Amino acid sequence: MKNITKSKLIGIVITSSLFSGCGGGTGDGGNAFQLFSPLPNNIATPINNPSTTEKNTLGQLLFWDPILSGNQDVACATCHHPAKGYADALILSQGVGGMGLGEDRIGGSLAKRNAPTILNTAFNGIHNQGPHVPEQAPMFWDNRIRSLEHQAKLPILSQEEMRGEDIAEDQIMAIVIERLEAIPEYKQLFLNAFGTSVITETLIFKAIASFERSLIANNSRFDQFLKGDSNALTAIEQEGLEEFVEVGCAECHSGPMLSDYQLHVIGTPDLTLPNGTLLTDMGAGQLDFRTPTLRNLNLTGPYMHNGIFETLEEVVQFYQQASQGENIHPSLSLQDLAPQIQQLDMGDGDGDGDGDGDGDGDGDGEGGNNAIVSFLKSLQDDQFDKTIPESVPSGLQPGGNI
Ligand code: HEC
Ligand code: HEC
Incomplete structure (x- = not known):
């Protein structure tokens, strides 16, 4: 050079x-x-999870609904919020038990790391040449998991981020599914998105990943x-x-x-x-x-x-x-x-x-x-989707205690 x-x-x-x-x-x-x-x-989507409007609608509600967390107080959007560029503006994220958004958040269990933005994670792993394979998209600061579909489970299992102390790691997904199954609106949304109202882990994560792929800032x-x-x-x-x-x-x-x-x-x-x-x-x-x-x-x-x-x-x-x-x-x-x-x-x-x-x-x-x-x-594009749903099907506060 x-x-x-x-x-x-x-x-x-x-x-x-x-x-x-x-x-x-x-x-x-x-x-x-x-x-x-x-x-x-255009984004590349996994062969087994093409994006659809119905999936994105469901995925957005799941992303904002604190029902996915143990104490129903933290949502994905708590730490990945559009007002904070889909990150949280904190040195280290604060999950379970916290109150407030971004710099104003207090009292939450400390995550080990800084929250990266969700914006453009649809493009994680892309290079100048060659195919972009979303199934292989690297996730996290240490690349420890591949694809948005596989990533989405980990914050729910994480004690500090979403699960809390009261529910064991091997119980939390069953409990989350049970909660979702009890809400007719969710059953209808899964039916619209996947042609079945039988809610499974895989479908939850497919919907969330599909929604995340809609959060792009490419101009x-x-x-x-x-x-x-x-x-x-x-x-x-x-x-x-x-x-x-x-x-x-x-x-x-x-x-x-x-x-x-x-x-x-x-x-x-x-x-x-x-x-x-x-x-x-x-x-x-x-x-x-x-x-x-x-x-x-x-x-x-x-x-x-x-x-x-x-x-x-x-x-x-x-x-x-x-x-x-x-x-x-x-x-x-x-x-x-x-x-x-x-x-x-x-x-x-x-x-x-x-x-x-x-x-x-x-x-x-x-x-x-x-x-x-x-x-x-200058590497900035502010024209991304900043929609905050007015309500989520659980009736809880969208985004959790923020
Ligand atoms: C050896 C590869 C490498 C080089 C060369 C490099 N970076 Fe980085 N950059 C990284 C890595 C790895 C991190 C994350 C480090 C960490 O989190 O501790 C990073 C982080 C950053 C961040 C923080 C981004 C964020 O979201 O937190 C900025 C800004 C940045 N680099 C700019 C630069 C600039 C400007 C240069 C040239 C002066 C540069 N980098 C050179 C690998 C590199
Ligand atoms: C308590 C705050 C918090 C919550 C809640 C949270 N995250 Fe995160 N998120 C983080 C932190 C911190 C990292 C980085 C962790 C690491 O790299 O080890 C991260 C990383 C990610 C990444 C990886 C981005 C990349 O480029 O590598 C994605 C995608 C993501 N989160 C999606 C989600 C989804 C989906 C949910 C809800 C199911 C969620 N997050 C809930 C804090 C949070």
């Missing part, structure tokens, strides 16, 4: 968008440089730029894009979601909770995390698996320091970090020079970082 000049880079970025339109052609030199492509207009100004509107990004945002590529962010944050969906050790420090407890996700042996999407970041802070950084400026500063081995997790040293982090070329005013003599001096210091942040903020 280092010996490619800026003007060539922007050419490559733009050219790559042209290549992306040509249906996965292989073997031409342009593909080697393809870094990004716009999100597609950011960056998408418009990649589709050929060169005015869609401001000058500073375009400069930020160049910096982003040039310093090496796109070594991991590439593709339509600006994620390679791989796990990497980047050295994020542990989080100290306000009460002084050190949150030791990494201490527990989890060192590598999935490259998250960089779309809609304006709505989804705080950042990282443990919500340790409040602003994008802090995140970019972290990378600048991490690439020098500074301020990283204390049990790691520079050599433990992913090679792409060690190779980040962000300068540090230390003048060690890369010897290529191009002398353009970019990438160093505040200016470059600010431009990167401006670029990150």
Whole structure:
């Protein structure tokens, strides 16, 4: 990357968008440089779970209905709320027993991690080329499960998030199904969606996943730029894009979601909770995390698996320091970090020079970082479905105690 000049880079970025339109052609030199492509207009759905309006209607109500939680106080939407970009704006999520929405939420059992957004999870696992297989879509910060259908069960089983203390893990689904079966409106909705009013786990999760796939935001100004509107990004945002590529962010944050969906050790420090407890996700042996999407970041802070950084400026500063081995997790040293982090070329005013003599001096210091942040903020599409149902079939409060 280092010996490619800026003007060539922007050419490559733009050219790559042209290549992306040509249906996965292989073997031409342009593909080697393809870094990004716009999100597609259409989502891919699993062969055994095509999306339908009826499923989405049912899935939306299930997503909002706290009936799925042990104490009927937490819904999926409690932590994945449209007013918070389908995340929750908290450092760590608060589930069972909590009250309030987002930053105002108090008293809930702490989840181990920061809630990612549900927006665009329909596209998890997508790359510039090749098929997108929703059955294999990686989920969670550690990619520990595949597909929205399989993911949806885990928050219900989780004691902190939804289940609570009173119901055993192997009982909760039977109890949830019994509750749903007792509500005629749900039986009718399952009949409409699946042709049967016999409610099963599989059908619950198919409906929720189908609804989640409807929550997309695929028309950011960056998408418009990649589709050929060169005015869609401001000058500073375009400069930020160049910096982003040039310093090496796109070594991991590439593709339509600006994620390679791989796990990497980047050295994020542990989080100290306000009460002084050190949150030791990494201490527990989890060192590598999935490259998250960089779309809609304006709505989804705080950042990282443990919500340790409040602003994008802090995140970019972290990378600048991490690439020098500074301020990283204390049990790691520079050599433990992913090679792409060690190779980040962000300068540090230390003048060690890369010897290529191009002398353009970019990438160093505040200016470059600010431009990167401006670029990150352009990856935003606010035109997503923010519907909050007025009521849910259980008669409980939509979204739980929020
Ligand atoms: C108490 C808050 C909370 C509730 C309630 C909750 N989630 Fe989450 N959700 C999280 C957290 C925290 C994570 C990240 C966990 C991890 O990576 O280990 C997450 C991750 C996810 C992901 C993965 C996204 C990705 O890109 O990897 C999906 C999808 C999701 N939740 C859907 C749901 C659904 C569906 C429900 C309801 C059945 C639900 N969540 C209920 C907090 C919550
Ligand atoms: C080695 C691959 C890699 C490189 C290179 C990389 N990142 Fe990341 N990025 C990650 C991973 C992995 C995480 C999640 C880490 C965690 O949760 O602890 C992340 C998290 C982020 C986040 C937080 C997103 C969120 O929703 O919490 C932002 C913003 C970000 N990176 C921007 C950048 C920028 C800007 C650069 C270049 C300066 C960059 N990244 C370079 C892999 C990478």
